[in-house]
Amino acid sequence: MSDKVVLHYFNGRGKMESIRWLLAAAGVQFEEVFLTKREQYEKLLSDGALMFQQVPLVEIDGMQLVQSKAILNYIAGKYNLYGKDLKERAMIDMYSEGASDLTDLIIMYPFKPAEHKQTHLSTIEQKAKDRFLPVFEKGLADSHFLVGNQLSRADVHLLEVTLMLQELLPTILSTFPKIQAFQEKMKALPTISKFLQPGSARKPPPDEAYVKTVMAVLSHLFK
Numbered sequence: 001m002s003d004k005v006v007l008h009y010f011n012g013r014g015k016m017e018s019i020r021w022l023l024a025a026a027g028v029q030f031e032e033v034f035l036t037k038r039e040q041y042e043k044l045l046s047d048g049a050l051m052f053q054q055v056p057l058v059e060i061d062g063m064q065l066v067q068s069k070a071i072l073n074y075i076a077g078k079y080n081l082y083g084k085d086l087k088e089r090a091m092i093d094m095y096s097e098g099a100s101d102l103t104d105l106i107i108m109y110p111f112k113p114a115e116h117k118q119t120h121l122s123t124i125e126q127k128a129k130d131r132f133l134p135v136f137e138k139g140l141a142d143s144h145f146l147v148g149n150q151l152s153r154a155d156v157h158l159l160e161v162t163l164m165l166q167e168l169l170p171t172i173l174s175t176f177p178k179i180q181a182f183q184e185k186m187k188a189l190p191t192i193s194k195f196l197q198p199g200s201a202r203k204p205p206p207d208e209a210y211v212k213t214v215m216a217v218l219s220h221l222f223k
Contacts, residue, residue: 005030008044008057010217012210013164013203014107015068016056018100018157020202022072024195025156026079032201038217072096076153083148091147095139095154099161102132106164110206111214125169133176136162140178144185151189159186167205 005023009016011034023030035041035055044050049057051066058065061078065071076082076092083089105124112120136158139146146154162179165172173180186192195202215222 004059006059007032008035008049008059009055010035010210010214011203012206012214014056014206014214017203018103018160019056019058019068019071019075021156021160021195022075022079022081022153024201025151025189025191026075026081027191028075028079030201035217036213038219041217069100072153081151081153081156083152084150088148088152092152092154095136095146096157098132098135099154099157102128103157103161103164106161106168109168110211121168124165125172128165128169128172133162133173133179137176137178140182144182155182155186156192159183159192164205 005028007016007019007030009032011032020030033040041055044055044057045053049064049066051064054066056066056068056071058071060074065074073082083092102124105120105127109117109120109124136146143149145151146158158179159182162173162183173183187196194200
């Protein structure tokens with residue numbers, strides 16, 4: 001195993017995109033191996049690389065890490081994006097889990113049948129406006145960051161999920177001025193700015209080809 005950070009996933013967002021965002025925010029370069037055929041997934045299984053038979057898989061520091069939360073926790077801890085003490089870490093975890101819950105709703109949207117897409121989009125909008133965004137707006141009332149006085153993984157996750165929300169619901173942040181201002185400050189950070197440029201490792205919104213690839217490689221989940 002090399003010293004390089006290598007991501008094994010599809011050429012699309014899914015559960016890996018938050019990991020890409022966090023590595024990019026930390027200024028860490030990484031390589032990607034894209035899964036396009038089921039045989040690649042089966043080889044990872046036979047090689048013993050997937051502890052729970054799931055991707056994402058991240059090779060880092062001589063380890064094969066699986067489980068998204070474990071991967072994100074490791075990256076945040078390694079690159080000082082996890083607060084100054086245990087209490088801050090607990091707050092960062094709460095905000096991060098909230099952002100993750102909202103992200104999961106968005107991740108599932110392209111996999112919904114056409115006749116259920118509008119209903120699912122309405123669910124995303126309702127939960128974002130009623131449950132999630134007010135919490136983040138309040139958290140940013142007196143600070144540029146959600147927790148403490150420095151950038152944390154919670155801030156990176158919030159920027160990622162609000163940008164994805166706006167792709168689906170362009171006006172959703174109109175009543176959340178603190179989040180809008182937060183977005184602009186975050187976009188100005190050099191590592192984030194670089195990740196938002198064309199040609200970066202950031203993935204575009206999922207299309208039909210991405211959905212078909214995921215369903216073919218992970219066919220056992222879609223029977």
